[in-house]
Amino acid sequence: MEEKNSQKAYERVFDYFTAEITSGNLRLNDKIPTERVLSETLKVSRNSAREALHVLEMMGLIECIQGSGNYIRCNTKEYMTRLMSLTMVLQHINHTEVFELRCGFEQTALSAAMEDAKPEELARMKEVLEKMDQPMSAQDSAALDVEFHKILMEMSHNQLMIFYVDQMEDLLKLFVKDLRTSILSDRRRAAVLRKAHWDIYEALAARDEAAGAKALKKHFNVVRKHLKKLIET
Known part of the structure; x- marks a missing residue:
């Protein structure tokens, strides 16, 4: 033909x-x-x-x-991550912009979770936090940190937000290797983040959106400063 x-x-x-x-x-x-x-x-x-x-x-x-x-099938994540990574380079999009967008999604997820979080989801989050309080390497702590934020996103029950935040995490990994491990290698910084995590959980358990937003902002500020420092060096 x-x-x-x-x-x-x-x-x-x-x-x-x-x-x-x-x-x-x-x-x-x-x-x-x-x-x-x-x-x-x-x-x-x-x-x-x-x-x-x-x-x-x-x-x-x-x-x-x-x-x-x-x-x-619907296994588009890898393809879209590659496409977005090339777009970032060609359009001169920096890593901070990706991070800020991710922050916006998590803030929206937190707001939704205040109403929609299920008891079993809160229990999973608490379990992760209790594990994070145990002595461990920065790498292991980083893995639990990923799990904490994954649970937070799942609490929104918004599949599109979950997909995009997951993709943005992969984009940051591509351009800033071992970001979470680097952040958590500093004991003081790790302690601040650990408290912010617990504050987010307690705010969700109490359905206190103002307290949750404050804790999440504190968390983001720590990560933002470190990311900026990494990019400048």
């Missing part, structure tokens, strides 16, 4: 999947039509169909399972 414009052919395949997913005809983990069927249905060459499927697989929207077929 000959095509005069391969770009239009590719777009036709992409538009097909966009329409099928948004309409609900294709859902997560559904098996999709074969290259041959797509080619015949959309009047494009099999090569164009194959190329489009390959791009969709790179984006994490489909998965090719050898001997089984292609399936709808």
Whole structure:
């Protein structure tokens, strides 16, 4: 099957999947039509169909399972993180801007969590904090710090915010290696953050939004100063 414009052919395949997913005809983990069927249905060459499927697989929207077929997936985080990292470089976006955006999301999450946090989520947060109070390396403490903020985001029950904050964390890791470990290597700074974490938890448990916002701001100020120092050196 000959095509005069391969770009239009590719777009036709992409538009097909966009329409099928948004309409609900294709859902997560559904098996999709074969290259041959797509080619015949959309009047494009099999090569164009194959190329489009390959791009969709790179984006994490489909998965090719050898001997089984292609399936709808939603593993786009890695692709989007790579895309955003290149965008940051090309648009001269600095790491502080990424951090500030992440702060905004967490502030919104905290506000939502004041109403929506479940008892089991608060219990998980308290358990993490109790572990953080034990003697450990900066690396182990950093891992628990990630878990604390992950729980805070989950308390918002906003899947889009959770996705973007997770992605921004990965972006900061790409450009500022071992940021959390570096921050927590200083005992005084680690102590301030530990208290801020407990203050956030206690504010959530008491449904005290003002106290929670104050504690979160204190936490962010410590991280912001350290990040600025890292970038300047």
